Amino acid sequence: MSIAIDKSKCVGCGRCHEVCPGTLIKIGGDKKAYIKYPKDCWGCTSCIKECPVYAISFYLGADIGGMGSMVHTEKKDSLLCWIIDHPDGVKTEIDIDPKESNKY
C-alpha cells in the first residue's frame, strides 16, 4: 500500500514531511509535498491524519488485493471521519469518536 498526495489541495505546510516515520515524503521545488519512495510506505497513515487540508489518501496495492479505492480522514467536530472513495464514485463514511475505546 502507499499514499497519494493531491497537489491541487496541498498547501505545502510540511506536516506530512515532519511526521513520516520513514522520511519518505519530501517537499518539491514547487513547495508541494510528494512521496519520493512510494514502495517504502508502511501504511501507518500518520501523514493522512496530520494533513490539515485532507490532501493525502492511501490505497492498497493490487498485489495485496486493492481495488482502487482512495481513503482519507477528516476531522468533523470532535469526530475522526474515515472517507473511502470507491472507483465507481460511491463514498463510504465511518465516524469514530476518539473518546470511545475499542470494545474488542
Added chain:
Amino acid sequence: MKIEKIKTELLIIGGGTAGCYAALTASENADVKILICEKANIERSGCLAAGVNALNAYITEGRTPQDYVDYAKKDAAGIVRDDLLYTMSERLNKVTKRLEELGLVILKDENGRYAARGNRNIKINGENIKPLLAAAVEKLPNVMVLNRVNVIDFSVRDNKINGAFAIGIENDTFYVIEAAAVIVATGGAAGLYKPNNPGFSRHKMWYPPFNTGAGYAMGIKHGAEMTTFEMRFIALRCKDTIAPTGTLAQGAGAKQINSLGEVYETKYGLTTSERVYGTVTENIEGRGPCYLKTKGISPETEESLLKAYLNMAPSQAIKWIESGKKLSEQNVEIEGTEPYIVGGHTASGYWVDTNRATTINGLFAAGDVAGGCPQKYVTGALAEGEIAALSAVKYIAENAADTIDESEINSHISEIKKFTGENHSRFSTERLEEAMQTVMDSYAGGIKTNYRFNEKQLDIADYKIRQLEKLSENLHAEDLQELMYIYELRERLTVCRSVIAHLKARQETRWHSFAENLDYPEKDEKNWNKYVNSRLENGEVKIILRELTKEGQRTYEHSN
C-alpha cells in the same frame, strides 16, 4: 559535511515507546541533561506510529505479576529470564496509569475499572498513543530531541561507552555525541527476510520496516553479549494486509479454521509459535488456506471491529469494505509473516542484568532491543524504559564521563567519505537488500521453506551473507538518505550473521516455526534448557551457553 560536537549526560538512542518513557523517567528522577536521537520524528515514530487498540500486558484483577511471568515463560518454552520478566511485570499497571494520565482513552466497565480482554489485556483507543507520549517528552525542560538524526555507531573504549556517532538525514551534519551513559532503544529488526509481498507492498509488514536492527548491530560490533537470536518472531496475521489477528481471536472469539471448516488450533497447541506452526502445517498437508471464523458474527460486533481496525490497521478495514462482503459474510484468511528479530515478543536481544545494564559499561537497553524478556508489548517496553532510565541515572552519578578520541571521529568521517565519494558499485543498496532477503528466505528458514532449515542450509546462508557484507563495502550514496540506507543494510547483514549462528547453535527444535531445525526436529530439554548467547570476537560470532535462571529468581548480575 558539517561536524557538530554535543556533550550530554544521558543519550537515548531511539525515541519510540521505550526511549520516550526512559526520557520521562530520567527527567523526573534526576537533574541530568538528556538527549534523544531519533531517526524519524518522535511524534509518530517506532512501533506505535499507526496506533494500537489494546494494551496486551496488564495485570488484571485477581492476577499477579508472577502469573504474567508464568504465562510468558510457558509461551517461550522456558527460555526466558525470570528476573527480567518479574521486574517488568510488577510495573505494568503503574505505567498504564501513567498513560491514562497522559490522555490515553481506556475502556472502563460499569464499576469504573478497566475492562479486561481475557487475563492480560485491556482495551483502549490507542490511535494517538505515540503523539501523547511525544508531547509529554517535549514538555520536559532538560530533554533535547534531535529528529531525523541516525545513529550509526557507539563510541566504546575498554568496554565502556562514551557516546555515539550520528548522521543527519536532512541536514548535512556528522554528530559526535559525548555522553556519560547511553540507553539503546532502537527497536528490533525487520527486513532481514523476504517479506510476504516483496513487490509494491514490500513494506506492508507487521513490524516497522524502519526498524533495521541498528541497536543490535552496534552492540554486536562492539562485543556486547547477545541472547536468544535463534528465537525468531513470526506473527500470525490477516493475509495481505498483515493486520493483527488478536482483535478477532481474543476480542471477538473467532476460531482458527482450515478450508474444510475444521477448528485446528487445539490440534497443535495454543502458544504463539504453535499457532503459526499449525497454520503452516494445515497448508502443507493440503487443508489450506486457513481462516479466522468471523462468519455469522452480529452486526454490532461487525461495526465495532471495523472501527477497531481503522484505529490500528486501517488497510484491513479498507480491504473488507473494498471486497463488497461484510465481515459477517466472509472468514478472514490468515498467514504467517516473514521472521523478525524482536525482543518485545520473543527473547532476542542484549544480554542484560536485572537493571537492564548490558555487558558494555554505561550502556543500558530497553524495549525490543533488550533480550530475555518476551511478551513486553507496549507497557512492558515502557516498564523497561523506566528501569533502564533509573539505572542509567544512578550510573551517571557514580561514574565520570570520558571523551571520544579524535582518531575515532576521523575514521568514521573517512568511511562516510568513501560511501559518498569515490566508491563505485555495480549494485545498488536496494539490490543488495533484496539479495540478503533472498538468502535468508531460502537458507535460513524463511517463508519459502515454511520456516524450516538444516545445518547445511545455514552454512550456505552464512557464506552468502559474508559475500554481501563484502559487496556492501563498495556501495555508493548520492545523498544523505541513500547513506542511511547503506548503514541500515550493513546493520541488517550484521544481525543476519548472528541469527544464522544462533539458529545453528541450538541443536534442537525448542519452538516450532520460530526455530524449526530439521536436523534436530525434537525438543531436547535434557541438553538445551540453556540460553544460547553470543559475542563477536575477531569478526566471528562466538557462542556462549548459559544456565537458565531459577524459578522465582529476582536478580541477575553479570559475571565473567
